[in-house]
Amino acid sequence: MRRLLAYLTSLTMLFAALAMPAAAQGSGPLVLAAASLQESMNAAADAWTAKGHPRPKISFAGSSALARQIEAGAPADIFVSADEPWMDEVQSKGLLRAKTRVSFLTNDLVLIAPAAKPSRLKIRPGFALAAALGPNRLAVADTNAVPAGVYAKQALTRLKVWPSVQGKLAPAENVRAALALVSRGAAPLGIVYSTDARAEPGVRVVDTFPASSHDPISYPVAVLASSRHKDAEGFRRFLISAEGKAVFRRFGFGTR
Incomplete structure (x- = not known):
């Protein structure tokens, strides 16, 4: 299992690294998102793009794998975890931009x-x-x-x-x-x-x-401290806005 996780981690990190040249050409921020958000996060990205912004790039995996990628220096802009502890882990390493962490979704x-x-x-x-x-x-x-x-x-x-x-x-x-x-x-x-x-x-x-x-199921989002993408904070704000939360509710999530 550890070898499989390491392999998946390396693949996602490679995807993120390959996305960087495109970002310089005007593509959207790179979002590392919990696997359970696939349909909803893509729909949110589509809604953001419809407003005239470059579409965010999204990489999905288990929150634990994503947190480890961030700790290893993966060049991403936003992290959305399916629980608070993995966001705590990333925050404890000083890897989140100050005052951008918000818990905004719930689940069953x-x-x-x-x-x-x-x-x-x-x-x-x-x-x-x-x-x-x-x-x-x-x-x-x-x-x-x-x-x-x-x-x-x-x-x-x-x-x-x-x-x-x-x-x-x-x-x-x-x-x-x-x-x-x-x-x-x-x-x-x-x-x-x-x-x-x-x-x-x-x-x-x-x-x-x-x-x-079980503990409350809570999804926090934050901008990474290393992000330099001009749309990272804007997309984060969209996700936690009333309009953004409405997108996630269509897919069955609860919102805060």
Whole structure:
């Protein structure tokens, strides 16, 4: 898994580096965004572009991988994380522009199954998740680093289910990879954000985890201290504006 994460990190850093010459020619700022934001962030970029601005370039990955890229010096302009701790990590290294960090989106955590194979599980303390999996595995993002996986582990632990399933995980490098395992039928159940399930017709929501079972799901955005792009702050302000938040609500996100 570490080798895979390192490989994905290097690919994204290469993408960012290749984007820099284009930026000098008038392209938009480079945004490093959590994987769960794919459809919504692209729609927000389209709305910004419609106002006459160069379209932002967006690189999606797990928030943990993106934070490590920033720490390694990836030449980007904006970071959008799917949790507060990874933004805290980047901020603690002095890598955020002062007074640009804002938490602006929320989400829900859900249990999903392939659309063609319904499940009637109800999420409650001690629910029979391990029995429902049988010999199969539960698709989750990396529970040690990726926000969606961390939230999943918190929820399963607080619901007293974690000990029965921790040996039956199919860990993925980000939440969209976990989603794909379920949509392809490679896993009978998975844990993702509600917005991910909404974006994939190949899965359906079995049930929603109680908000009390995990830390609040919060998406912060900030401009990176190293950014010199003239539109970085403007695009950040658009994302947190009423117009920008309306874009994300269309995709099922909550807003602050």
